[in-house]
Amino acid sequence: MKVCRTVAEIRAASTSHSRGSVGLVPTMGSLHEGHLSLLRAAREECDTVVMSLFVNPAQFAEDGDLERYPRDEARDLELARATGVDLVFAPSADEMYPPGFQTWVEVAELGSILEGEHRPGHFRGVATVVLKLFTIVRPDRAYFGQKDAQQVEVLRRMIRDLALEVELRVLPTVRDADGLALSSRNAFLTPEERERALALPRALSTRDPVAARAALAESNGLVVDYVEVADFDPPVLAGAVRVGSTRLVDNVPLEGDDE
Numbered sequence: 622m623k624v625c626r627t628v629a630e631i632r633a634a635s636t637s638h639s640r641g642s643v644g645l646v647p648t649m650g651s652l653h654e655g656h657l658s659l660l661r662a663a664r665e666e667c668d669t670v671v672m673s674l675f676v677n678p679a680q681f682a683e684d685g686d687l688e689r690y691p692r693d694e695a696r697d698l699e700l701a702r703a704t705g706v707d708l709v710f711a712p713s714a715d716e717m718y719p720p721g722f723q724t725w726v727e728v729a730e731l732g733s734i735l736e737g738e739h740r741p742g743h744f745r746g747v748a749t750v751v752l753k754l755f756t757i758v759r760p761d762r763a764y765f766g767q768k769d770a771q772q773v774e775v776l777r778r779m780i781r782d783l784a785l786e787v788e789l790r791v792l793p794t795v796r797d798a799d800g801l802a803l804s805s806r807n808a809f810l811t812p813e814e815r816e817r818a819l820a821l822p823r824a825l826s827t828r829d830p831v832a833a834r835a836a837l838a839e840s841n842g843l844v845v846d847y848v849e850v851a852d853f854d855p856p857v858l859a860g861a862v863r864v865g866s867t868r869l870v871d872n873v874p875l876e877g878d879d880e
């Protein structure tokens with residue numbers, strides 16, 4: 622497995638490595654089983670697997686969230702190696718956003734509802750970095766988790782609108798045995814907060830926004846940002862709550878049996 626730090630390096634490595642299809646798994650590191658399921662799918666379906674590892678400052682608000690985002694590159698690289706990744710692209714912020722950077726991708730409507738309303742600019746940061754990763758790595762397929770259903774919808778729209786030649790592969794949400802969707806942010810929860818956080822997947826599992834809102838209103842110690850049916854592909858019941866200083870998002874598809 623080769624680790625590349627610059628655009629020039631990953632381009633040169635992809636050219637010499639790739640014969641056949643290329644799968645890209647974009648990550649911000651702090652890998653968990655959800656990421657590993659994406660990497661395994663990419664390994665099965667593609668000749669070359671590229672994982673990006675970049676905590677993207679452009680998708681964080683300026684409230685200290687970026688600084689406290691969990692990072693453990695050595696562990697991430699070990700897990701990537703064990704899962705059969707061929708190339709890792711782990712650039713610096715300056716490499717991705719060189720001085721003077723001023724070109725942004727805005728998925729106007731989809732990017733401004735739900736999460737976009739509570740985290741203005743978030744999806745602009747996501748769409749911009751993902752498009753840049755696509756142009757650098759030139760994958761045939763890119764892998765994302767259904768857990769971030771709105772992110773998937775925003776990226777699907779971007780791919781359609783800009784006629785990008787990338788197949789979007791979306792894998793089911795991976796949950797812990799207690800039902801909590803895996804997220805790098807779960808590491809911030811105290812055992813007591815984690816117990817309270819379980820109200821979110823339980824409420825969403827009703828698949829009914831009214832029942833889910835009522836259930837969450839009765840749960841102590843949660844601040845509900847939204848619980849809404851979103852007309853995505855597939856439609857989902859999506860919710861976001863704050864537990865202490867940690868914000869959690871989750872959703873359940875309302876059609877099909879996939880998470």
Ligand code: PAF
Nearest residue numbers: 647648649677747750769
């Ligand atoms: O889902 C994530 O981890 C990030 O939003 C992504 C897609 C890697 C872009 O930074």
